[in-house]
Amino acid sequence: MKKLVILGAGTAGTMMASHLIKKLKKSDWEITIVDQYKTHYYQPGFLFLPFDTYKPEDVKKSIDEFIPKGVKLIREKIDFIDKDSDTVVLENGTKLTYDILILATGTKTAPGEVQGMLGDYWYKTIFDFYTFEGALALRDKLRDWKGGKLVIHITEMPIKCPVAPLEFAFLADTFFINKGIRDKVDITYVTPLSGAFTKEKCTTALTYLLKDKNIKIVPDFAVEHIDGENGKIVDYGGEEVPFDLLVTIPTNMGDDLMSRSGIGDDMNYVPTDKNTLQTKVKENIFALGDCTNVPASKAGSVAHFQAEILTENILLYIEGKELKPDFDGHANCFIETGHGKALLIDFNYEYEPVSGKFPFAGIGPLNLLTESRLNHWGKLAFRWVYWNMLLPARKLPFITPKMSKAGKNFD
Structure with a gap:
């Protein structure tokens, strides 16, 4: 029996396990997924935790x-991958051999x-919300915070969900308005990018959001160090941005x-073909997410x-056929x-976000x-979609893996 091993039981790894258990013959293939953790987090929900929109139980499950029936789960930390011998070595000394390895270890x-x-000053005046613990600590801070200089800061790119920091700024504006203290809060958005958004057209089209909400932007800021005692972040050129609360x-x-x-x-990301998702490490190692x-x-x-495209390429690889750069x-x-x-944005390698339907x-x-309010409800509804459709690899109707040009304005 041949062996397929998936490293990581987060979003990408779980979806791949769900797809492949439906496609591979159980008599021919043994599928194993390895992850040291017990909890699966709905990470987009971390954005809402600081504002008490979601409760902790809304964003975590076992x-x-x-893990689909028929897939073996090993809960153990991974020590290293020996690509030359097609072996994964676990921290407890167990060795897992594989014919195909899928990397889905996240960031x-x-x-x-x-x-x-x-x-x-960590979790006192300096917080993150990209972790479950950080989002909860920030929630507790915001419940009693009376106002001052709030700075939302991106250290460097790439990051998970590039728009989440902006969303936090917009939600913070609403949060403080609802608390009746917006006039006591100065919000500054500090980014290493030259504009608010990662895409140029988005920046051009949507900068009004920052202006309308009285959120100051400091672009091209490459942080060198943070001075928690004096409440300021300092970039390599000596520019300083003061804060009372740093997110x-x-x-x-x-x-x-x-x-x-x-x-x-050098950032521990895996060199991967951007179209086939076959790694450049070895032909039987694939990666996604x-x-x-x-x-x-x-x-x-x-x-x-x-996950949809890689599933098809895994099947092609098994059959000895050329992979599709899809x-x-x-x-x-x-x-x-x-x-x-x-807002809702839709884009790919070739096209920046555009208007349309x-x-x-x-x-x-x-x-x-x-x-629109409908887009907002779509955002909230996605949590149900995530737990009930994405992770089990159920097909989302009318949404294709490749970007559709229908209904979009490319002028």
């Missing part, structure tokens, strides 16, 4: 609940990469496993589209803009690059 925050981020997105890095195995880049270096957004929707970088996501409204041309019912 990993075991989503993690690394606050220790910036001097002064971790330390005496930072630390450096995001791939799993240390890649460094130990000698297969990652946040652990790769492909120039697509690190977001759940991307992992969802990648992943086009497709991503779509809702962007919360506050006051019960949201989604998913049906001329009908919608969702509008692209336009604020």
Whole structure:
């Protein structure tokens, strides 16, 4: 019997297990998924935890609940991958051989990469919301915070869900308005990018959101260190931004496993063909989701589209056929803009987000690059879709892995 091993039981790994158990003959293939953790987090929900929109139980479930029947789960930390002998070595000494290896180990925050981020002020005046613990600590802080200088800061790109920091700024604006203290809060958005959004057209089209909400933007800021004692972040050129409360997105890095195995880049991301999702490490090793270096957004929707395409390529690889370069970088996501409204963007490697209708041309019912309450409800509804359709690899109707041009304005 041949062996397929998946490393990581997060969004990407769980979807791949769900897809492949339906496609591979159980008599021919044994599928094993390895993950050291017990809890599966709905990470988009971390954005809502600080504002008490979601409760902790809304964003976490047991990993075991989503591992499909017929897939073996090993709960153990991975020591390293020996690509030459097609073996995964676990921390307890167990060796797993494989015929095909799928990497889905995600990305993690690394606050220790910036001097002064971790330390005496961590979770006191300096917070993150990209972790479950950080989001809850920030929630507790915001419940009693009386106002001052709030700085939302991105350390460097790439990061998971590139629009989440902006969403946090917009939701914070609404949160403080509802508390009646918006006039006591100065919000500044600090980014290493030259504009608010990662895509130029988005920045041009949507900068009004920052102006309308009186959110100051400080672009091109490369943080050198954080001075928690004096409440300021300092960039390499000496520019300083003062804060009373800093909400930072630390450096995001791939799993240390890649460094130990000698297969990652300097950020521990896995070199991967951006269209086939076959790694450049070895032909029988594939990767998807946040652990790769492909120039697509690190977001759940991307992992969802990648999983559908990679499943087909795994089947082609098994049959000895040429892989299809079908992943086009497709991503779509809702962007919360506050006051019960949201935007929807849809884009890929070739096309930046454009206006139009989604998913049906001329009908919608969702509008692209336009604020609406329907988009906001779509964002909230996605949590149900995630637990009940994405993880079990059920087909989402009318949404294709490759970006559709129907109903979009490309002028």
